[in-house]
Amino acid sequence: MMTIKPARLAAVPVRLLAAASLCLSLIAPPALAQDTAWAGGDANAKALGALYDAAQQAKQTQVVIYGGYSALFKPLWEVFHERFPAITITPNPISGPRLVSKLDAEFATGSLEGDVLMAGMTELLSNVAKDRASPYKPPNIAALPERYVDPQGRFIIQFADVFGLVYNTNLMKPADLPKTLGDLADPKYKGMVLDSPLAGGLATLTWIELYNSGLLDGKTMRAIRDNASIVPSVTPFYANLSTGSVKLLPWGSFTRYIQMKDAGAPVGFQATPGLVVPLYGGTAILKGGPNPKAAELFQAWFVTPEAQKALITRGYSFPLLPGVNTPDGWPNLKQIAESLKVIPPADYMAVRGRFEAAVKEALR
């Protein structure tokens, strides 16, 4: 008499499911073509599929991204890998002087290891000016407003962060917060943490925007500086903000605020007009990098709705693709940007030079 072992019996539903899925796959197109909303439509999905094929044919299995943002967006790279399993993104968080020296050395010797540079405007533009970017406009780039794309295709701006008042909610109430730049000189805010406006860090980058918009003059710069604890870098002091030994960061990152708030820290964020500043970041394909085809696929993917939505959910940052909306309660990036005078990328380094001269004079 024939007997059926329990293990075999248990395997029957699995086999039925496998057979059903095989039948379905014969009558339906592949998943990539079936759901194309992630790419922003059929045409984009096909174009990205072609880029993926080209990278695979070139046997390029990774994209090495240089820059501090590559660390911040590490959770996004899992999304990329799920979409394109044959290619992984390798972040290298090198930034600042290390990045400058590494790129100087790699370009001088021709032994380039990075494929993509992901950075803020200053680092991006200074490397573009050194002719280190390989021009490339992804097939789906039309979806992104023209102002975020370099006319020559050397770089693309894909994300932003907003810098405003980040405070400890146990120590300060929204009503206690400064309303104007001049308020920051009030002794009640003594001890707020700021990096040196002369040092090229966060204070420099935010003050460039405020100075360019005519909101910040030399007298106010000096008054704010004298009222603050000037630190080498603001980054370690988010922990002090959470514990309460620091009560206010006048230009704190919204991204950091959301991360801390989600984790339960007693922190608040206020985007006070006239104080709040958006800072943008983007990417450039490095000329002569080892994986150019995979880098092109990455550039195209980063402006898809899938990547731009993941910027919100996994990167806590502001996307720039129209139609991808930030959650309720997030500051309105468009309004904040419009309240400041736009600095065209081509003019940025010149504006920065003027600001540096002004701030050195004011804080001398």
Next chain:
Amino acid sequence: MTRDNARALPTSVAHRRRAGRMGGPWGMALLLLAVAFLFIWPVVMQLMGMFRTAAPGTDGGWSLDVVARVYGSPATYRYLWNSLVYGLATTLLATAMGASFAFLAAHSNAWGRSLLTPVMLLVFAAPNLFYAISWSLLADPGTGLLNLAVRTLTRPDVTLFNAYTWTGLIVVQALKLTGFCYLLLLGPFQGMNRSFEEASLISGAGRFTTLLRVTIPLMAPALFGVVIVGIVFGLGTFDIPQILGALANIDFLSTEIFKSISFEVPPDYARASALSLFVMLVLAVLLVVQWRVLKAGRFVTVTGKSNRQNRWDLGGWRYLGTAAILLFTLFALLLPLVQLILTSLQPTIGVYKFSLANYQAVFRDRQTVQAFSTTGLLAVSAGLLAMLLAALLGHVGRHAPRWIERYLDSATLVPIIMPGVSLAVGLLWAYISIPGLRSLYGTFWLALIGVMVAVMPMASRAVRGALAQIARELEEAAAVSGASPLRVLWDIVIRLMSRSFLAGWLVTAIIAAGMLDVPIMLLSSTRPTVSILVYTQLLAGTPTQACALLVLLLVAVMLLAVAAAALIGLCNRLARRQVYPPIQTVSPGV
């Protein structure tokens, strides 16, 4: 020198030179050139940057602008004064504590002495950045856990601890530095012959007098080495001054150097190099003092005669020793470590909800396992390479003319004067400008050379202190018996200083494991180290995951220490089996 010439010299000098001579004059020339390439050239490239208008390796002109800009500014001298006070105070305090604990561990019968080495290892291995953050959380004048505890026991307005003061800064840095001092002093203390102290006691000197007039002077070479590295390290250290000093409104040379190269676009290497020059001057002064004070041969404790290493019975003082060990363990290790572990279990710093989510996230990351294996391999090999090279250079130096000895001694210290980023940039440019080495860029091997160079100052101090205790006659006896110079080095020198060698290897491996700048510049992006992953987590705004990584790194360091202890045990067993007959030591008198 030819064999005939060697015969013409007085016998002792000939044997002395032969014991350390390797490869003849060409070999010596090659060695001196290699030392110049490895240790001096990268730093010279950076110092030349003082007078250049562009970054190293890039096109630019020459300028003296930095001289007026840096040395003409009164603020520079305020930073220098603050740094000198900080470096001196922390080093003296840490050396005193490190030497006392090394004495307790090696020579006393105080209870709890066996705790000291693992405690010191963990204190030393705890990264500076998190030591600073832990203490800012523990001794914050408002919300610090220590102050909250004191207020619970006394009154709500009592503030006993404040990390954001000069005292706070010095105590925290000194606690951290004590681990380093102890680990480098333990070997020399263990290698010291008790006969000297007994002779002193028999001659009627009291214990305290013996300690002051016999024990400490015999330790002078090792103490000097520790003090030199400690002061120079204190001048250049960044994390604790950044976290605690900034809120205390105290500026240091190190924080100014950091600002110059981290935020200026392009980085202001000229100012950073000009500020670093002060560190070089301090190092030069300390080296000259060391050379004048420490004359060769006066500190020999390991000779061909019998060696006694029994412990001092401290009598009633043992209770004081035990109390000191327990207090140190509490403040230098347990409190910051508990804070680090608690933080690794929190969703963000300051939120007291605990879970294993950070560890789960760390293990989910596909780079984690590889980062630990890369770090382990890099740290262990770079530490070993540095110690072997330091032993070779120390051995060659002490059998060579004085100028060569001093050249080798100072060259191996040079890398410590440059801040981490500057040294890494110097190494990068130095290596990739050589065609053969350029092809190694991005490989493990180039990073290994870079890390070895960066840890060499610590390795050379560990070796120098131990070498000074070994009688030259032992090497000369081996040379007379026909042993080759390499065999003299391996069978006599390294064996006799094996404890210091292993301690130095462990210390340099721990420093290498925590190093960020050199690996991030020289290693491939696909092979990150644990420090690079920690840095990634900090940039990503997840410092609690960084803490989880660091706790795992501390566990790995402890495993490494256990492996080292097992190695020492194996060596001892081999010695007992007479595979290498143990040399009974000591000596005439001081």
